[in-house]
Amino acid sequence: MLTMKRLDLADARLLIEGAARKSQEIGVPMCIAITDESGNLVAFERMDGGKTSSVIVAQDKAYTAAAARKATHDYNKVCVPGNLAFGIHTEVGGRLSTVGGGLPVTVDGEVVGGIGLSSGTPQQDMDCAQAGIDHFMAARG
Amino acid sequence: MLTMKRLDLADARLLIEGAARKSQEIGVPMCIAITDESGNLVAFERMDGGKTSSVIVAQDKAYTAAAARKATHDYNKVCVPGNLAFGIHTEVGGRLSTVGGGLPVTVDGEVVGGIGLSSGTPQQDMDCAQAGIDHFMAARG
Amino acid sequence: MLTMKRLDLADARLLIEGAARKSQEIGVPMCIAITDESGNLVAFERMDGGKTSSVIVAQDKAYTAAAARKATHDYNKVCVPGNLAFGIHTEVGGRLSTVGGGLPVTVDGEVVGGIGLSSGTPQQDMDCAQAGIDHFMAARG
Amino acid sequence: MLTMKRLDLADARLLIEGAARKSQEIGVPMCIAITDESGNLVAFERMDGGKTSSVIVAQDKAYTAAAARKATHDYNKVCVPGNLAFGIHTEVGGRLSTVGGGLPVTVDGEVVGGIGLSSGTPQQDMDCAQAGIDHFMAARG
Helix, strand or coil, X not given: CEEEEECCHHHHHHHHHHHHHHHHHHCCCCEEEEEEXXXXXXXXXXXXCCCCCHHHHHHHHHHHHHHCCCCHHHHHHHCCCCCCCCCHHHCHHHCCCCCCCEEEEXXXXXXXXXXXXXXXXXXXXXXXXXXXXXXXXXXXX | CCCCXXXXXXXXXXXXXXXXXXXXXXXXXCEEEEEECCCCEEEEEECCCCCCCHHHHHHHHHHHHHHCCCCHHHHHHHCCCCCCCCCHHHCHHHCCCCCCCEEEEEXXXXXXXXXXXXXXXXHHHHHHHHHHHHHHHHHHC | CEEEEECCHHHHHHHHHHHHHHHHHHCCCCEEEEEECCCCEXXXXXXXXXXXXXXXXXXXXXXXXXXXXXXXXXHHHHCCCCCCCCCHHHCHHHCCCCCCCEEEEEECCEEEEEEEEECCCHHHHHHHHHHHHHHHHHHHC | CCCCCCCCHHHHXXXXXXXXXXXXXXXXXXXXXEEECCCCEEEEEECCCCCCCHHHHHHHHHHHHHHCCCCHHHHHHHCCCCCCCCCHHHCHHXXXXXXXXXXXXXXXXXXXXXXXXXXXXXXXXXHHHHHHHHHHHHHXX
């Protein structure tokens, strides 16, 4: 039997809170998705003004980061024509995202969930995802 | 030009809050999804212990209630073999839900969103969805 | 943070072994799928002669039993036209199975995975799934 | 009438055994999928620690290698913008994989199945897939 650690809802709200705060700061309303370690949704918020397409994109980024235990921008680096990882972006029905903005949430060296942001530029999405993790980690003390 | 009324994030949080309160009262942790009037997700929470399959089912119920402007239990009543509406449950890739637990959110006679609950029996899901709407309406005063 | 128990590969092999033994006994080669508690595949075997369509059906049954924490034959009972749960069989892209042969694997009161069998009649599938669980439980002592 | 040669379950277990041995050697727990010559799953194992997203990716690689009778890294080479094969990675609902790690299993000049590995780098996945084939061939004598 394996024993897994998984984000609970309180953890997920902290991640969203930190990401939303940064989104407000930069003036870009976001879709924010938090998944558990297997990639299933725990919490989601679309800030007023967030994009409709980002509802799915944010979830796919969070899924990828958690289930593949890799930041989506790291998949982006290797998903280049001619590289052996090219094509990963169409896997799992296209849910495996190579667009910056998805980060695994790691506690004590174990991936316990994922955070995915979408509506801004990939860099803005990445910055807000990181802000979510920073806030969560600070709250854990 | 059309002008649409749509739930904002604060509205969605109220709907979740009311539904979650009822879920706690009956001791059944739920997945709670809130969509806008077009059926796109605004907010979602999986209470600790909510079912993994309900992550999707709750969203489908909320989608159906909003986009088709009909409670999923009303679709259930007419989705009976021999009735002309039979088969509606397989439409939109199976997303059109006929399982009780999805309710349209109506303000001033206009559907502005949907709420979908999943993890309990359909009747429990319906009760909690209604509690979400009641709480939201009370808060609007 | 939540802590989840999950079947490991050795557990999954035991479940398959018990189910396959029963399948041989009744002379019906089966597809046998074992998922973790979230419904993701841990192990799968198609016995020589198992049906090609059952490759997917067995996985869907195991997914349902684990992710919804319910035997597929229990969903079957309530998925009757006119009942509020009717339509559940088309949810999650049709993956939510109401065909007998999927059982949750429960240890110390917690669902830690699912087993799904397919290729025989639903009753045969159910019997073999139960045999898998019995063998697993016996091996745990 | 055609007569097809197809991996049986004992063959599939040998392929998994060889791949798993190599995975343990390099310290990367893998998802290992074996399909028949038509691309339908015969056996699958997720080693403890294998990635959740790789459950699907491994199966897609094995499917591609068998059904298209081509190593996924060979598809990768030609799936380059400007080349006439570009776009193959989005076909069959994205199941046609161009990510290294899927190899056809060929006996007496005939493709009898496929093996797909996922969780490591594409090169690690390829090495472990090859180790599976080597072990299988050695066991055949």
